[in-house]
Amino acid sequence: MKTKVQASAAFLEPAKAPAVKIFGVGSAGVAMLDTLNGGDFAGAGFVAINTDASSLAASSAAIKIQLETKLLRGLGTGGDPERGRAIAEEQFATLKTACDGADVVFVVAGLGGGAGSGISSVLARAAKEAGALVLAFVTLPFACEGNRRQQQAQQGLDQLKSVADGVICLPCQKTFKLIDENTSVLDTFRITDGLLVESVCGIWRLLTRKGLIRIHFDDLCALLRDRHSESVFACVEATGPARAREVVEKLVAHPLLDEGRALAESSAVLVSLMGGKELAMAEVNRVMEQIGRQCEHAQIIMGAAVDETLKNRLSVTVIAAKQGPVPMELPPLAASGDSVEQVTPRGIMARPGSRCGSSAPSLTSEQREQILAKNAGTRARKTGPKMRQAQLPLAIISKGRFDKSEPTIHKGEDLDIPTYVRRGVALN
Amino acid sequence: MFDDSSIIVGLEIGTSKVCAVVGERNADGSLNVIGLGQARSRGVRKGEIVDTTQAEEDVRNAIVEAEQMADVEIRNVYLGVTGAHIRGFNNRGVHPVVSADREISEDDVQDVVKNAKAINLPTENNVVHAIRQHFFVDGQDGVTNPVGMLGSRLEVDVHVVHGRTNRLQNAIRLVKGLQLEVDEIVFNGLASSLALLSNEQKELGALVIDIGGGTTDYVVYTNGVIRHTGVLAIGGDHVSNDLAYGLKVPLSRAEKLKLEFGSALVDEETKGQTITITNELGLPLKTVNVEHLRRIMSLRLEEIFQLVGQDLEQAGLFNYLRAGIFLCGGCARVPQIAPLAEQVLQMPVSLGQTNSVSGLKSALDQPEFVTAIGLVKFGSFKTRKREGKPSLAQGIKGALSSLLRRS
Ligand SMILES: Nc1nc2c(ncn2[C@@H]2O[C@H](COP(=O)(O)OP(=O)(O)OP(=O)(O)O)[C@@H](O)[C@H]2O)c(=O)[nH]1
Ligand SMILES: Nc1ncnc2c1ncn2[C@@H]1O[C@H](COP(=O)(O)OP(=O)(O)O)[C@@H](O)[C@H]1O
Numbered sequence: 137m138k139t140k141v142q143a144s145a146a147f148l149e150p151a152k153a154p155a156v157k158i159f160g161v162g163s164a165g166v167a168m169l170d171t172l173n174g175g176d177f178a179g180a181g182f183v184a185i186n187t188d189a190s191s192l193a194a195s196s197a198a199i200k201i202q203l204e205t206k207l208l209r210g211l212g213t214g215g216d217p218e219r220g221r222a223i224a225e226e227q228f229a230t231l232k233t234a235c236d237g238a239d240v241v242f243v244v245a246g247l248g249g250g251a252g253s254g255i256s257s258v259l260a261r262a263a264k265e266a267g268a269l270v271l272a273f274v275t276l277p278f279a280c281e282g283n284r285r286q287q288q289a290q291q292g293l294d295q296l297k298s299v300a301d302g303v304i305c306l307p308c309q310k311t312f313k314l315i316d317e318n319t320s321v322l323d324t325f326r327i328t329d330g331l332l333v334e335s336v337c338g339i340w341r342l343l344t345r346k347g348l349i350r351i352h353f354d355d356l357c358a359l360l361r362d363r364h365s366e367s368v369f370a371c372v373e374a375t376g377p378a379r380a381r382e383v384v385e386k387l388v389a390h391p392l393l394d395e396g397r398a399l400a401e402s403s404a405v406l407v408s409l410m411g412g413k414e415l416a417m418a419e420v421n422r423v424m425e426q427i428g429r430q431c432e433h434a435q436i437i438m439g440a441a442v443d444e445t446l447k448n449r450l451s452v453t454v455i456a457a458k459q460g461p462v463p464m465e466l467p468p469l470a471a472s473g474d475s476v477e478q479v480t481p482r483g484i485m486a487r488p489g490s491r492c493g494s495s496a497p498s499l500t501s502e503q504r505e506q507i508l509a510k511n512a513g514t515r516a517r518k519t520g521p522k523m524r525q526a527q528l529p530l531a532i533i534s535k536g537r538f539d540k541s542e543p544t545i546h547k548g549e550d551l552d553i554p555t556y557v558r559r560g561v562a563l564n
Numbered sequence: 565m566f567d568d569s570s571i572i573v574g575l576e577i578g579t580s581k582v583c584a585v586v587g588e589r590n591a592d593g594s595l596n597v598i599g600l601g602q603a604r605s606r607g608v609r610k611g612e613i614v615d616t617t618q619a620e621e622d623v624r625n626a627i628v629e630a631e632q633m634a635d636v637e638i639r640n641v642y643l644g645v646t647g648a649h650i651r652g653f654n655n656r657g658v659h660p661v662v663s664a665d666r667e668i669s670e671d672d673v674q675d676v677v678k679n680a681k682a683i684n685l686p687t688e689n690n691v692v693h694a695i696r697q698h699f700f701v702d703g704q705d706g707v708t709n710p711v712g713m714l715g716s717r718l719e720v721d722v723h724v725v726h727g728r729t730n731r732l733q734n735a736i737r738l739v740k741g742l743q744l745e746v747d748e749i750v751f752n753g754l755a756s757s758l759a760l761l762s763n764e765q766k767e768l769g770a771l772v773i774d775i776g777g778g779t780t781d782y783v784v785y786t787n788g789v790i791r792h793t794g795v796l797a798i799g800g801d802h803v804s805n806d807l808a809y810g811l812k813v814p815l816s817r818a819e820k821l822k823l824e825f826g827s828a829l830v831d832e833e834t835k836g837q838t839i840t841i842t843n844e845l846g847l848p849l850k851t852v853n854v855e856h857l858r859r860i861m862s863l864r865l866e867e868i869f870q871l872v873g874q875d876l877e878q879a880g881l882f883n884y885l886r887a888g889i890f891l892c893g894g895c896a897r898v899p900q901i902a903p904l905a906e907q908v909l910q911m912p913v914s915l916g917q918t919n920s921v922s923g924l925k926s927a928l929d930q931p932e933f934v935t936a937i938g939l940v941k942f943g944s945f946k947t948r949k950r951e952g953k954p955s956l957a958q959g960i961k962g963a964l965s966s967l968l969r970r971s
């Protein structure tokens with residue numbers, strides 16, 4: 137098991153690029169982190185956090201933190217976010233140390249279970265206290281996972297929104313449009329993983345690539361922060377001479393953007409264009425003009441950057457946010473003002489580069505041993521949380537009598553599906 | 565034959581049945597139900613018309629039956645509406661009292677009510693009701709009639725029920741196509757609550773839940789006024805559908821099993837009990853586990869109460885229901901439903917009884933007909949108001965009349 141940051145590649149980055157740490161929280165978060173870890177995130181630190189030893193054991197993250205108390209015995213939180221939260225609070229110092237040296241912290245989690253939903257917001261707070269900007273990328277459970285998970289997820293999301301600078305949220309239910317009925321549960325999760333990873337990549341590139349037009353991170357946060365309904369995102373690519381037109385067509389047809397409706401309804405849209413060396417301003421303008429026509433009511437923030445590895449591909453990431461109802465408790469504005477300062481180039485350059493290299497959490501050797509022991513002991517366990525997930529009745533149920541009527545959706549849950557099915561009550 | 569003006573007809577185009585109730589208003593203002601017509605409903609899902617031809621036929625049959633029984637010709641109806649698109653909220657109107665002596669006049673009251681009803685709805689929506697709650701004079705609340713009081717600032721709360729214009733129009737258009745006039749449209753939940761609650765219960769605070777075939781409509785009263793309304797597009801159809809799915813039987817069979825063996829609670833003695841389903845010849849086709857049947861039902865009904873409960877919790881109304889909770893709609897017939905609701909909502913729950921209406925016993929005792937009886941009651945309130953002084957209620961009618969005309 138590696139316990140040091142992969143390499144000090146971060147040193148080699150131009151001083152302007154912010155130091156990014158990506159945290160996967162909970163079993164889903166840790167799994168998604170693995171998908172990210174394969175991608176091109178030179179210089180980013182990967183940290184896996186979970187209560188569940190088997191999930192961490194399988195992770196390829198450089199740093200793994202198992203939040204553990206004797207009571208849990210490596211068995212996770214039992215699906216209770218309150219426990220997740222309590223352990224995270226207990227280990228707040230560890231979390232904060234883990235965030236040390238990062239200018240930007242990404243928190244990746246699947247909300248709904250105990251660990252992801254409970255720990256994420258505490259981690260976000262720790263990251264803020266460590267001086268980083270926090271952006272969370274989370275999924276909400278499938279409707280058929282049941283009411284309790286939905287509620288836990290919603291609560292976790294609200295908590296995150298009140299601390300993180302930005303939250304990008306993908307309700308898994310939306311991905312149903314992308315899959316056919318026979319897709320297995322695990323493949324379905326792979327698709328959600330893929331989508332979330334795309335958005336992390338999109339923002340990562342935005343932050344780290346040389347920009348023709350740079351998006352300021354504070355613009356991005358401002359866009360996400362004050363919009364309390366979910367932000368939707370999509371990432372598309374095209375090549376060839378007609379690529380400018382094609383990307384827009386693909387965006388408008390994108391299922392996560394509700395066939396373009398999400399754009400039409402959004403009040404703020406962030407567009408990030410990425411192309412190879414030959415990306416020209418004229419092309420950027422052409423794309424922006426067409427996107428602008430799709431979202432007439434929105435404030436548009438755009439950025440364009442060159443990524444040589446893209447060669448002749450044009451890649452566009454869009455984040456569309458709707459102005460939701462304002463929640464009862466708004467995070468204090470002063471706090472967000474503070475954090476914005478941290479991203480100014482001055483703030484970032486002031487950080488000695490070497491701190492990136494030494495950002496391993498200061499676990500005592502005792503603690504580390506503990507983690508190692510736990511991981512070794514539980515590797516063989518078969519009934520991991522994913523196995524349990526796999527037994528959920530994800531097969532799409534014929535809606536019988538309600539086939540032709542408007543579905544009864546309540547807080548994202550399809551109530552036309554029998555209650556006993558959604559609650560996972562076994563007959564027999 | 566009766567004098568036309570005293571006849572009031574309520575029409576509910578329900579998901580399970582269409583029913584028309586004919587009421588007669590006596591000289592003393594009391595109400596008498598003199599006719600009832602009903603037909604199985606085939607063109608409605610979740611409270612909204614999905615098949616106009618079928619619905620038209622069903623409405624016609626129900627009306628004809630009611631006409632025959634009451635021996636009247638029906639020309640106007642108070643039409644019940646429901647559906648997932650219907651919402652309620654409270655709105656406050658403010659009006660400065662400008663007269664030199666600061667005495668609040670009738671005009672001030674009219675103005676403040678007008679302000680409260682000036683609601684900015686999305687253009688595709690239409691107000692169904694804007695019901696006056698209480699007045700505030702210089703911030704002091706609970707004023708029922710401020711005329712003659714002294715003050716500089718008059719405020720009033722109204723409860724607004726609104727819905728999608730085109731979806732409301734579907735029902736209105738259908739009724740008009742049958743050469744019937746629509747007096748007014750009324751939210752079904754409101755109608756049911758009018759039929760069930762006494763003034764005292766409204767004063768104490770009460771919740772009425774009407775669980776029908778396709779929707780659950782509910783209304784909360786506190787301090788004598790409507791405080792909250794809601795619609796869940798879930799009902800008895802969902803129970804049957806769940807059973808069809810869970811017991812692997814056709815929907816029609818599931819419906820029968822529900823009526824015959826259903827219960828909202830799973831008790832010990834049903835454990836292991838089975839029912840054998842036979843075909844027309846009496847040959848066994850399949851056995852069904854009674855415990856499973858009731859478990860499936862119980863979970864669905866429990867969820868309905870949980871959802872209503874969550875909504876009231878959010879609205880902060882839970883502690884104001886001192887008269888308790890009253891159930892109606894066909895699903896109120898499910899055995900043990902009141903105890904289940906009590907378990908979930910932790911409050912006394914009873915089956916509603918229609919209040920201060922007399923006449924046909926057969927109609928008045930059925931939970932399915934509560935809405936239509938309530939529609940008649942609504943109509944009778946309106947007639948009474950119209951006969952008296954030109955009241956504030958006219959304003960609502962004004963807002964609605966454009967909707968009725970356009971249909
Ligand atoms: N994208 C994706 N989502 C997943 C995956 N596994 C689970 N989920 C989703 O994430 C939610 C949270 O599940 P987990 O991450 O397993 O739960 P946890 O945070 O580890 O919490 P506990 O196991 O209850 O302590 C679930 O409700 C699923 O919607 C996965 O592999 N990929
Ligand atoms: N005894 C009973 N047990 C269970 N469900 C019943 C019973 N009687 C009626 N129902 C259900 O009540 C529903 C009809 O209620 P009703 O108020 O007439 O609906 P609507 O107003 O939507 O037409 C149907 O789903 C029917 O199955």
Ligand SMILES: [Mg+2]
Nearest residue numbers: 163188212521
């Ligand atoms: Mg887990």
Ligand SMILES: [Mg+2]
Nearest residue numbers: 578776893935
């Ligand atoms: Mg009804």
